[in-house]
Amino acid sequence: MFSLPEEFSAATKTHFEAQLAMITALTNKAFESMEKIVDLNMNAVKASLEESTVAAKRLMAIKDPQELLAMTSSQAQPSAEKAMAYSRHLASIASTTQAEFTKAAEAQIAETNRKVLALVDEVSKNAPAGSEQMVAMMKSALGNANAGYEQLTKTTKQAVEAMEGNLNTAVAQFSQAAEKTVKAAKK
Numbered sequence: 001m002f003s004l005p006e007e008f009s010a011a012t013k014t015h016f017e018a019q020l021a022m023i024t025a026l027t028n029k030a031f032e033s034m035e036k037i038v039d040l041n042m043n044a045v046k047a048s049l050e051e052s053t054v055a056a057k058r059l060m061a062i063k064d065p066q067e068l069l070a071m072t073s074s075q076a077q078p079s080a081e082k083a084m085a086y087s088r089h090l091a092s093i094a095s096t097t098q099a100e101f102t103k104a105a106e107a108q109i110a111e112t113n114r115k116v117l118a119l120v121d122e123v124s125k126n127a128p129a130g131s132e133q134m135v136a137m138m139k140s141a142l143g144n145a146n147a148g149y150e151q152l153t154k155t156t157k158q159a160v161e162a163m164e165g166n167l168n169t170a171v172a173q174f175s176q177a178a179e180k181t182v183k184a185a186k187k
Contacts, residue, residue: 015112022108026101033097040089047082084174091167098160106153113146 055075062068120142124135 014115018108018112022104025104029097029100029104033093036093037090040086040093044082044086080174080177087167087170091164095160095164102153102156109149113142116142 055071058071059068062071117139120135120138124131
């Protein structure tokens with residue numbers, strides 16, 4: 001039979017190691033996401049420079065204002081589509097990262113709760129008579145903490161879904177505005 005200080009020491013060490021593992025996993029996911037964003041931005045900059053060079057050459061070759069108007073209107077739709085594709089890709093990276101963070105955090109919290117409840121049960125078995133009320137209070141506090149975490153998780157998921165919905169709405173509105181601009185320029 002273990003003594004109470006040894007049990008708490010072992011539980012604390014296990015909890016610390018689990019927290020360290022979670023922080024390491026989350027940090028790695030954050031770096032992976034940043035790497036994806038940097039790649040996306042580098043590709044966007046490279047494509048933009050190439051397109052700017054082509055556009056500058058075309059601009060230098062323009063002889064009259066109607067050619068300028070035709071060139072401007074022909075560029076509006078592709079530019080809008082590229083901006084939307086970039087926004088969607090960026091939102092996808094953010095959404096994937098958030099889902100991975102949530103998954104890792106939920107797994108860690110579930111495991112920690114399981115271990116804490118096991119420790120409380122073990123301590124309650126070895127607790128002196130008359131400490132049942134204290135054990136019940138500890139279990140109640142753990143239950144309340146779990147309920148609070150579950151509410152926080154639900155709220156976070158709702159916020160992410162709202163952000164994604166707002167982003168999709170903004171992209172759709174931007175697309176409609178770009179289409180109207182292109183149609184107006186062609187008239």
